[in-house]
Amino acid sequence: MPYHEFKCSECIPERKMHAVVKGPGEDITMALPLGYLNTIPGSISERGCAYCGAKHVIGTPMKDVIHLSHGPVGCTYDTWQTKRYISDNDNFQLKYTYASDVKEKNIVFGAEKMLKQNIIEAFKAFPKIKRMTLYQTCATALIGDDMNAIADEVMEEMPDVDIFVCNSPGFRGPSQSGGHHTINIAWIKDKVGQVEPKITSDYVINYVGEYNIQGDSEVMADYFRRMGIQVLSTFTGNGSYDDLRAMHRAQLNVLECARSAEYICNELRVRYGTPRLDIDGFGFEPLSNSLRKVAMFFGIEDRAQALIDEETARWKPELDWYKERLKGKKVCLWPGGSKLWHWANVIHEEMGVEVISVYTKFGHQGDMEKGISRCEEGALAIDDPNELESVEAMLSLKPDIIFTGKRPGEVAKKIRVPYLNAHAYHNGPWKGYEGWVRFARDIYNAIYSPIHQLSLLDISKDEIPTGNGFVTSGMIANAGLAEEVISAGDLRQYSGKYDCVSDLKNKIYPDFKKVTEE
Amino acid sequence: MDDIKGKIAQLEDYIMKKCLWQFNSRAWDRKDQNENILKISTLLLCEEHFIPETPADRCYWVEAVSLVDAFKNRYPWISALNKTEKKELMEALKERIDFLTITGSLNKELTDPLY
Numbered sequence: 001m002p003y004h005e006f007k008c009s010e011c012i013p014e015r016k017m018h019a020v021v022k023g024p025g026e027d028i029t030m031a032l033p034l035g036y037l038n039t040i041p042g043s044i045s046e047r048g049c050a051y052c053g054a055k056h057v058i059g060t061p062m063k064d065v066i067h068l069s070h071g072p073v074g075c076t077y078d079t080w081q082t083k084r085y086i087s088d089n090d091n092f093q094l095k096y097t098y099a100s101d102v103k104e105k106n107i108v109f110g111a112e113k114m115l116k117q118n119i120i121e122a123f124k125a126f127p128k129i130k131r132m133t134l135y136q137t138c139a140t141a142l143i144g145d146d147m148n149a150i151a152d153e154v155m156e157e158m159p160d161v162d163i164f165v166c167n168s169p170g171f172r173g174p175s176q177s178g179g180h181h182t183i184n185i186a187w188i189k190d191k192v193g194q195v196e197p198k199i200t201s202d203y204v205i206n207y208v209g210e211y212n213i214q215g216d217s218e219v220m221a222d223y224f225r226r227m228g229i230q231v232l233s234t235f236t237g238n239g240s241y242d243d244l245r246a247m248h249r250a251q252l253n254v255l256e257c258a259r260s261a262e263y264i265c266n267e268l269r270v271r272y273g274t275p276r277l278d279i280d281g282f283g284f285e286p287l288s289n290s291l292r293k294v295a296m297f298f299g300i301e302d303r304a305q306a307l308i309d310e311e312t313a314r315w316k317p318e319l320d321w322y323k324e325r326l327k328g329k330k331v332c333l334w335p336g337g338s339k340l341w342h343w344a345n346v347i348h349e350e351m352g353v354e355v356i357s358v359y360t361k362f363g364h365q366g367d368m369e370k371g372i373s374r375c376e377e378g379a380l381a382i383d384d385p386n387e388l389e390s391v392e393a394m395l396s397l398k399p400d401i402i403f404t405g406k407r408p409g410e411v412a413k414k415i416r417v418p419y420l421n422a423h424a425y426h427n428g429p430w431k432g433y434e435g436w437v438r439f440a441r442d443i444y445n446a447i448y449s450p451i452h453q454l455s456l457l458d459i460s461k462d463e464i465p466t467g468n469g470f471v472t473s474g475m476i477a478n479a480g481l482a483e484e485v486i487s488a489g490d491l492r493q494y495s496g497k498y499d500c501v502s503d504l505k506n507k508i509y510p511d512f513k514k515v516t517e518e
Numbered sequence: 519m520d521d522i523k524g525k526i527a528q529l530e531d532y533i534m535k536k537c538l539w540q541f542n543s544r545a546w547d548r549k550d551q552n553e554n555i556l557k558i559s560t561l562l563l564c565e566e567h568f569i570p571e572t573p574a575d576r577c578y579w580v581e582a583v584s585l586v587d588a589f590k591n592r593y594p595w596i597s598a599l600n601k602t603e604k605k606e607l608m609e610a611l612k613e614r615i616d617f618l619t620i621t622g623s624l625n626k627e628l629t630d631p632l633y
């Protein structure tokens with residue numbers, strides 16, 4: 001597997017070891033991009049910082065908590081509007097963003113006093129919320145503010161509140177991944193084991209590494225509940241602070257994003273003997289296998305099979321409608337970490353697209369091992385690309401679409417490549433059976449958008465056709481399809497609702513009687 | 519010889535594209551996973567008994583059942599092998615998966631002393 005040198009990065013020779021092309025018959029023992037290293041000076045990375053990984057990715061999806069950053073307001077930029085980890089308590093954690101608003105004078109004279117005032121003020125402003133997470137940032141770490149001492153003082157003065165301190169300033173690690181690690185370990189060390197939960201089922205899991213992007217974890221929790229499995233906690237999407245303090249009581253940790261949350265599963269395994277089962281919640285086949293495995297762990301496979309049959313019958317004809325229209329489309333799969341391996345094989349198999357490149361911003365070499373193994377031959381795999389490399393790759397590979405974050409996504413649009421937001425989604429959830437169809441629909445809408453077709457024309461030099469009439473996505477897509485596919489009666493377009501998550505809140509589940517004593 | 523290589527390549531392709539258990543992040547952990555899951559898979563494939571006794575065993579067993587089901591569905595030739603052939607095949611498969619994920623792996627994090 002040859003390493004790939006980008007023309008634009010010839011002046012940064014170290015970059016060559018960060019990209020490879022998967023050649024015919026080659027495997028991951030022949031070449032593997034370096035990963036999880038400090039970004040090379042001169043390479044403008046698209047990564048986030050370790051504070052961002054701890055707070056914006058893992059901490060803040062917890063729903064019943066005041067999330068306060070101790071630092072300048074700028075650190076909290078990535079909150080309003082940019083994150084889409086919703087919650088079933090009216091999105092409290094998304095609606096309010098808190099920072100202690102550190103200024104130059106605090107750097108000189110210290111910011112602890114101000115932090116304490118801020119904490120108390122925030123609790124008073126939201127008297128129903130009794131839980132808080134505090135996040136360290138670069139500036140306050142450098143001046144040595146002792147957040148733990150302040151948190152202890154407040155907890156003594158306000159005995160009904162509980163505060164979690166996360167000491168993961170931006171510089172603590174090469175990327176946001178360092179922050180994932182830090183907050184995982186801090187949570188298990190400081191908080192797990194403090195609450196005894198009410199066990200309502202014979203089958204109890206923690207659902208770990210799942211952040212409820214546009215409702216993903218609510219969809220998965222629905223499946224688990226339909227099988228009579230109690231989801232004791234979700235780490236951390238739509239998760240509750242106190243439920244997460246009770247993680248030690250689950251019988252199984254079902255791990256979705258191993259990149260961001262394997263650490264806590266590994267620790268739970270060592271400290272409490274709870275095993276870890278890695279699953280894939282995306283795509284019909286991987287999801288069905290995953291549900292079957294979780295159920296089999298508890299000896300209730302029949303319940304899983306009934307659910308799988310029902311969901312597959314309902315949604316497969318719709319997935320296949322899109323597959324017919326997406327076959328052969330070239331895709332750059334450029335997410336942050338885990339989606340590169342969650343999706344690399346299944347989008348090829350179930351949607352018919354060709355993954356021509358995978359990249360990861362903050363993945364480790366293990367993520368590349370998984371991603372490269374799962375994609376087809378010829379794919380270009382890149383670790384921590386800079387913007388120029390991404391542009392060079394898009395210009396040479398000519399993808400029909402890329403799946404990436406919003407910053408590189410906007411760059412893609414400028415060179416007329418449609419993009420879908422791989423982190424926050426477009427019209428998610430994308431997890432679950434219906435969600436997977438929604439993902440296919442978003443891809444279809446992006447590739448066949450008439451507006452996108454128009455954007456391919458350059459009004460400064462191209463001849464603009466004026467005689468063409470109105471076109472729709474359907475007309476563009478149908479142009480390349482055989483008549484029998486267009487008229488296939490057993491396939492149909494997505495027929496779900498605009499909002500497929502809210503109704504789950506009021507759903508009544510079968511009452512599987514608990515037989516074992518606590 | 520070529521025949522067994524071709525067969526192993528098919529099974530390897532399934533594991534590397536569809537499974538996650540072989541990719542835990544430390545070498546010792548991968549060794550445990552490969553050893554246990556493939557050992558139980560061999561027993562199940564040969565219709566021998568395995569009763570999981572601990573929660574960890576149950577996890578290995580669940581992965582093994584799922585793997586063996588997939589092998590039987592996708593590669594009908596596997597059911598036509600006799601017990602000795604199945605054992606030889608699975609032994610060679612384990613060697614290959616160990617090579618890909620542990621001994622031949624270029625992942626520098628595998629030997630990180632943490633965990």
Ligand code: SF4
Nearest residue numbers: 049051075137138170
């Ligand atoms: S790198 Fe430091 S200053 Fe910048 S956002 Fe992260 S914590 Fe804040």
